Amino acid sequence: MFQRYQAALSQRQEEAQFRSPHTYTPVDATHVIYHGSTYLMMASNNYLGLTHHPHVQARAKHAVDTYGTGSGGARLTSGSFPLFEELETKLAAWKGTEAALTFTAGFMANLGTITALAKPGDIIFSDQWNHASLIDGCRLSGATVKVYPHKDIATLEAMLQDSAASSMRFIITDGVFSMDGDLTPLPELLDLANRYDALLIVDDAHATGVIGDGRGTAHHFHCESPRIITTGTMSKALGAIGGYVCGTQTMIDYIINHSRPFIFATALSPADIGASIGALEVLEDDPSVYANLRINTEYMHHALRSLGIPGSSDTPIFPIIIGSNEDTLSASRICKEHRIILSAIRPPTVPVNTGRLRLTVTASHTQQDLQTVIEILQKLPTVTKL
Structure with missing residues (x-):
């Protein structure tokens, strides 16, 4: 009875598509506790940081x-x-x-x-x-x-x-x-x-x-x-x-x-x-909340462009294209080793061979936060450049 479900899960694991939730304890709008350490959250849709306003x-x-x-x-x-x-x-x-x-x-x-x-x-x-x-x-x-x-x-x-x-x-x-x-x-x-x-x-x-x-x-x-x-x-x-x-x-x-x-x-x-x-x-x-998001979005856009990473300044969503599922998971792990949360997005959410780190900035991030992320992205060997 359960063999087909186990087989499907095994296939997901073989294809590096197996998923399970990670438990993060929010500290504020941009930081979480994970396994006793503080991490910078760069994968949230909390664009204006209002969860802690x-x-x-x-x-x-x-x-x-x-x-x-x-x-x-x-x-x-x-x-x-x-x-x-x-x-x-x-x-x-x-x-x-x-x-x-x-x-x-x-x-x-x-x-x-x-x-x-x-x-x-x-x-x-x-x-x-x-x-x-x-x-x-x-x-x-x-x-x-x-x-x-x-x-x-x-x-x-x-x-x-x-x-x-x-x-x-x-x-x-x-x-x-x-x-x-x-x-x-x-x-x-x-x-x-x-x-x-x-x-x-x-x-x-x-x-x-x-x-x-x-x-x-x-x-x-x-x-x-x-x-x-x-x-x-x-x-x-x-x-x-x-x-x-x-x-x-x-x-x-x-x-x-x-x-x-x-x-x-x-x-x-x-x-x-x-x-x-x-x-x-x-x-x-308080229009400054929206204004801060625009400032941070522009900052990240220009920083990524300087690294040769494509992206638009229209929104705070920046897809860092990696490619294969395995390389995308590896890139996400490297970020986590540097205490940055950047989740690996893989098929079927995105097309095959376009696995990515979906980086999002918020109004609550500081420019130091964003610069820290840029420095880590420079160390990733698999990021697709322009």
Whole structure:
């Protein structure tokens, strides 16, 4: 009975793809304790360092003191309370949309939004490097899914031209692609959505708090349209947990009434909501947090370029391409020997032979932290250069 599972695990080990979690004890936004020693964390999505911000923590504690530790049920039965309305109002205002709705995770926001809106007979056009949650949402919707090459506008338009005009059409993309840190060509996608009467779903998980003055992809590109539906998460730059979708009031009302991950899941805990509200308040009241992230991103970009390592200054995500699974694991171990956490990213998360160290900088890193990392990267023999 269990042989096939053991065989699959053995194969993962042989291919250097076996994974298991490591237990880190956070000290602050940029350091962790691992096996009794302090390490510099360079693999976190805590882009603004808000997990340890006093106001965010105070908001979470106050929410627990006021509402308890759990929501007690799904939103449509017993699990909704005033904090939800406060958070969703703030999210909609931050994103510049009519309304917003929260989910228990960003993954569930994508599943819940796509499966609610897209149905059998519809056609979804999905970017080749979309996040797994978008891919799974497309599959579960029952719609016909057509994958277009990464950011290839010409091919996408040809696919749209060949699609049935009678079908409901969706273009689905990450705003910031999580493994390469590049941006979707949103103005061109919106132009196609307008010309071919499609809805455009943009996952802002790695864009919120990161680009567009922290407001995300649409704000970065100055794109406003009721066709754009934005999903995302509070678990990255906002330093909390939970997902969201923002759009017109009609779209949000429809999702409330048709999204199984919303209807049947127990709602977010008060601490999660309180922390998310606190994070948005920090972004509203203290632009220096976002400014610090931009400064550190530019610093790392120029430092990596000086080493011949390619990368963009648009986002704080820097893929340090290694190649094989074995070499990628070796590079990660070397970093850990120097007390730097840089996780080995391997297939199927990224294409075969593009294993990498996914380096991320945050607003809380010091320039000394970043310089320390640069010095270690110089010692890695397997880093792909320009």
